[in-house]
Amino acid sequence: QVSIPVRPGASVLFGKERSRQANELAVDTWTAYFAGDWFLGDHTIRLGVDYEKNDVFNLFLQDTISSYTFPSITGFQNGTWSNYRLNIPGGGDINSVAANFDYSTPGVFLQDTWSITSQLTLMYGFRLDQTNLGERPVFNAGAQTAFGYDNTDLPDGQNTVQPRVGFNYAFESDRLTQLRGGFGLFQGSAPGVWISNSYSNPGGLATAYNVNNGTGVSFDPNNPLIPSTSNPAQLVNFLDPDFQQPTVWKANLAFEHQLPWWDLIAGIEGIRTNTEKGVQFTHLNLGNPVGVLPDGRQYFFANVNPASFNNGATPSTRQNRNRAYTDVLLLSNTDGGYADNLTLSLEKPWTNDWYAKIGYTYSKAQEVSPGSSSVALSNWQNRSIFNPNEEVVSTANYEFRDRFTGLASKRFNWFDNAPTTFSLFFEGRSGRPYSYGFTGDANGDGVSGNDLFFVPSAGSVQYSSNSTAADIAAFQSYIEGNSDLNSRRGQTTERNTKRGPSVNQFDVRISQEIPLFRDTRAELWLDVLNIGNLIDEEWGLIEEAAFPYNVGVARMAGVANGAYVYDVSNYVNDSTGVVNNPSLVRKDAVGEPRWALQVGFRFEF
Numbered sequence: 248q249v250s251i252p253v254r255p256g257a258s259v260l261f262g263k264e265r266s267r268q269a270n271e272l273a274v275d276t277w278t279a280y281f282a283g284d285w286f287l288g289d290h291t292i293r294l295g296v297d298y299e300k301n302d303v304f305n306l307f308l309q310d311t312i313s314s315y316t317f318p319s320i321t322g323f324q325n326g327t328w329s330n331y332r333l334n335i336p337g338g339g340d341i342n343s344v345a346a347n348f349d350y351s352t353p354g355v356f357l358q359d360t361w362s363i364t365s366q367l368t369l370m371y372g373f374r375l376d377q378t379n380l381g382e383r384p385v386f387n388a389g390a391q392t393a394f395g396y397d398n399t400d401l402p403d404g405q406n407t408v409q410p411r412v413g414f415n416y417a418f419e420s421d422r423l424t425q426l427r428g429g430f431g432l433f434q435g436s437a438p439g440v441w442i443s444n445s446y447s448n449p450g451g452l453a454t455a456y457n458v459n460n461g462t463g464v465s466f467d468p469n470n471p472l473i474p475s476t477s478n479p480a481q482l483v484n485f486l487d488p489d490f491q492q493p494t495v496w497k498a499n500l501a502f503e504h505q506l507p508w509w510d511l512i513a514g515i516e517g518i519r520t521n522t523e524k525g526v527q528f529t530h531l532n533l534g535n536p537v538g539v540l541p542d543g544r545q546y547f548f549a550n551v552n553p554a555s556f557n558n559g560a561t562p563s564t565r566q567n568r569n570r571a572y573t574d575v576l577l578l579s580n581t582d583g584g585y586a587d588n589l590t591l592s593l594e595k596p597w598t599n600d601w602y603a604k605i606g607y608t609y610s611k612a613q614e615v616s617p618g619s620s621s622v623a624l625s626n627w628q629n630r631s632i633f634n635p636n637e638e639v640v641s642t643a644n645y646e647f648r649d650r651f652t653g654l655a656s657k658r659f660n661w662f663d664n665a666p667t668t669f670s671l672f673f674e675g676r677s678g679r680p681y682s683y684g685f686t687g688d689a690n691g692d693g694v695s696g697n698d699l700f701f702v703p704s705a706g707s708v709q710y711s712s713n714s715t716a717a718d719i720a721a722f723q724s725y726i727e728g729n730s731d732l733n734s735r736r737g738q739t740t741e742r743n744t745k746r747g748p749s750v751n752q753f754d755v756r757i758s759q760e761i762p763l764f765r766d767t768r769a770e771l772w773l774d775v776l777n778i779g780n781l782i783d784e785e786w787g788l789i790e791e792a793a794f795p796y797n798v799g800v801a802r803m804a805g806v807a808n809g810a811y812v813y814d815v816s817n818y819v820n821d822s823t824g825v826v827n828n829p830s831l832v833r834k835d836a837v838g839e840p841r842w843a844l845q846v847g848f849r850f851e852f
Contacts, residue, residue, distance in 0.1 A: 262466075265314040265332070269341055271306040274439075282356075291360040293372075298353045299436075305443045306345035307622070308453060310334045312468035318560075326464045329561065333456040333471055344453050346446030349381040352437050358411075366419065370429075371412040378405045378437055378492060384449040387483060393569055394531045396485040396577065398449050401442065407434050407492060422505035423512070430498040432523065437492055440621040441526070441578060448623070450481035455573050460560060480573045484623045485531070487579035496521045514592040522584035526618050528627035529636045532575040533692055534567030540690065540803075541811050542701045542739050545634050548691035553805030553812045557711045564693040576623040583640040586612040600658040600666075608650045612643035619644065619795065628694045629795035631682035631742045635692045642680050642743035644796055651675040670756040678747030681792035681831075683732060683740045686799030700800045701811060702726065704737035711804040711814040721818040721826045722801060732800070745798075747791035747831055752777045767852040777842040787841065789834040798829045 282295030309332070316330040317323040336344045358372030380403040387398050411431025418424040458474045465472040501516035536545035549563040556562070569575075592606040615638055620626045633639070653673040658666045682699060689698035701708075703726075710719050726732050731745050758772035779786035792798050804814035819826055835841045 259320070262314075263312065263468075265309045266307075268311040269306055269308040269336075269344075271304070271345075273304040275302040276300070289362045291362075293358045293360070294356070296353070296355050298351065300349060300351040301439055302349045303439060303443060304345055304347050305440070305447060306342065307447055308334050308336065308341070308344050311336070311341065313465070313471040315464065325462075327462050328464070329460060331456065331458045331461060331472065331474060333474070335454045337452050337454070344447065346443040347382075348443070348446050350437060350439055350442065351379045351381075353377050353379070366417045368415045369412075370414065373411065374409040374434075376407045376409070376434055376492075378402050378407075380442070382446075384446045385452065387450040387481075390450050390481070390483045390485075390572070390575070393572065394483075394485070394575055396531075397488070398445060398483060398485050400488045401445060401486055402490055402492065405491060407494060408432075409434060409494070422507065424502075424504045426500075426502050428498070428500040431496070432494055433497055434492050434494045438526075441618075441623070442486070444484040444576070444578070444623045445486055448482045448484040450483040450572070453482075454479040455482055456480075457573050459563065478570065480571055482573045482624075483575045485575070485577045487577060490579055491524045493525055493580075494523045496523055510596055510598060512594045512596065514590075514594070516588075516590045516592075518586075518588040518590075520586040520588075522582055522614075524580045525582065525584050525615060526626075527579050527581040527616050527638060528623055529577045529579060530574065530627055530692070531577055532565070532568050532572050533635060534565050534569070537566050537691070540701075541707075541806060541809060544690055544698075544739070546690045547693075551806040553709075553711065553807050556802075556804040556812070557713060557814070561688065562691070564688060564691045566691070574624050576627055578623060581615045581638055583615040583638060584613050584643070586610065586643070586646075597658075600660070602656045603654065605653045606651070608652075610646055610648060610650065612646040613640045614643040615640055617644040628697060631684055631697050631699050631795070631797050633699050633739060635690070635694075639742070641741065644680065644743065646680055646743075648677040648746070650677070664762045665760050667760075668756075668758045670758070672754045672756075673752070674754075675751040676749065678749055679791040679796060680743035680746050681796040681798060682742045683745065683800055684797045685801065685803050687802045689803035696797055696799060697795065698803075699740045699742065700732075701739045702732050702735045702737065703811070703813070707737060708811040708813050709807055711812055711816065713816045714814055715816070715819065715821070717819040717824070718815045718817075721828070722813075722815040725800075725818070725828050743796070747789075750787075750789050751779075752787045753779045767850070769851070770847075770849045772847050774845045774847070775842070776845070780841040784841070790831045791834070793832045798831070800829055 277300045279298040280295070281297075282293055285292040285294070311334055313331065313333040315328045317327070318329045322328065354374055354376040356372065356374045358370060361369045363369055380401050383399040383401065391397050409432040411429065413427070413429030413431075415425060415427040418426070456474050456479055461474065463472055497518065497520045499516060499518045501514060503512055503514040505512050533547055536547055537549065538546055538551075540546050540551070547565045547567070549566040551562070588608055588610050590606055590608045592604065594604040595602060616626060616630060618626060619629055651674070654670065656668055656670040658668045660666050684696060684700050685698045686696060688695045726736075732740070755775040755778045756772055758770055761769040761771060763769060775781065777787040780788070802814040804812045806812060817827060
């Protein structure tokens with residue numbers, strides 16, 4: 248018998264994690280590149296081709312030996328679960344559900360570098376990239392009838408033309424001075440893992456069970472519980488027939504000038520990135536909303552009667568869904584989102600065996616979907632929302648508004664032709680953005696912890712029967728003491744409007760070059776990441792909201808007389824009287840190291 252102390256509102260996770268029960272990836276990649284230059288007077292014309300082919304075996308099926316969610320420790324002891332999930336591969340062969348396909352991306356590029364004068368150079372040209380897919384997923388006629396999309400419709404043979412132009416102007420000056428810039432369309436590597444979702448989840452390859460509120464437990468991985476109260480359903484992923492590989496328009500302008508002291512080079516650069524074809528994930532099997540909640544958001548619960556919520560049960564979610572299917576996701580494009588970056592830098596080039604550089608970058612980034620996962624469902628779930636399928640542009644998860652950097656390196660020639668270099672790198676940045684939301688599922692779409700929070704004004708909400716007077720007082724005090732929430736009383740919060748504490752870290756590298764024979768050399772190095780924390784455990788800490796960067800404020804416990812009912816019973820420990828306000832998470836508290844050592848070796852010939 249094991250005793251597990253659990254604070255109010257906490258979760259206990261144990262057993263095999265659901266996403267690693269069947270998870271295997273193997274990719275064989277073949278690449279080729281050829282380019283040639285033609286010198287024609289003031290022009291240098293470059294023509295080239297490149298090619299990449301990936302043979303993919305991607306096995307990913309959650310819950311192959313099942314997973315349980317219990318409402319409490321007592322529920323676990325009694326074998327009474329609030330949710331049970333199981334996926335059984337067709338015919339019992341786990342490899343039958345793997346995405347096994349290949350895709351290739353041939354490209355051709357043409358560029359002319361025109362030396363107009365000794366000072367001005369103009370570069371212009373284009374790239375043409377094509378996406379080719381060798382196979383098609385298993386066709387699902389029933390899903391096409393139900394949702395209107397052909398799951399075999401993939402971007403095969405799609406071409407993307409990317410025009411680009413750039414320039415460099417060197418001023419006539421005693422000290423080096425240049426102005427440079429450019430503009431063009433850019434496509435990254437093909438997002439093969441997102442495309443593979445259509446191969447892994449065509450529907451029908453596995454029997455899926457997702458059942459709420461039942462009893463019975465089997466912990467035998469070879470003999471999982473087979474629910475008798477639910478018909479098995481299919482998980483299907485679609486690509487929009489008009490889906491195109493992600494691309495962005497990007498423009499930059501930079502100015503650099505050599506200062507009269509120590510050969511210092513000062514620089515300023517601005518970069519603007521506009522999304523042309525971003526990604527958006529839409530759930531096609533939510534079903535019609537049952538109604539709207541007091542702040543106007545849609546809900547998909549069977550009902551919002553407080554009696555059902557207060558006792559810990561959850562009314563049926565996605566009440567009007569097509570029950571022959573579980574989650575049905577569509578990957579499509581969006582043109583929402585942009586990023587602005589402005590960087591100031593001061594650099595001392597290598598002289599007298601030392602180098603230094605400092606910089607500051609201001610960033611502002613907006614996005615529709617962070618694309619933070621390889622799984623379509625996770626990408627759809629892991630974003631704070633007002634309504635589930637909204638296309639809303641908001642602050643990006645990865646926007647660090649202010650970032651200061653510094654680098655200093657010193658080289659010592661203690662050994663002949665074998666220098667030893669010590670480097671120190673500093674980064675100080677703004678904290679990661681996060682949102683305030685409800686705990687649990689507030690709208691009945693089946694996702695917990697991603698619903699933006701409605702901040703009550705005086706008397707605008709009621710409280711559940713298990714929320715004590717002390718809980719309510721602590722909750723109200725928390726709202727009053729939080730300037731971000733207090734300023735939005737009577738309104739719903741917005742995504743990523745709050746930031747965690749700033750982060751300051753130092754890294755150290757010690758590298759030793761090793762001469763071997765003729766022109767061959769080797770290098771051995773040691774990196775100490777976040778060395779400040781190695782020296783003092785209170786230095787270099789990172790505190791931020793737990794992924795997906797949402798802090799839960801209260802649980803939605805139903806609607807009564809047109810007003811929200813809030814469950815705030817976790818604010819005060821009834822036994823000790825200790826107040827448990829919502830808080831951020833220290834990164835090392837979730838299994839991540841505070842500091843790290845790594846050794847590397849490189850051989851050059």
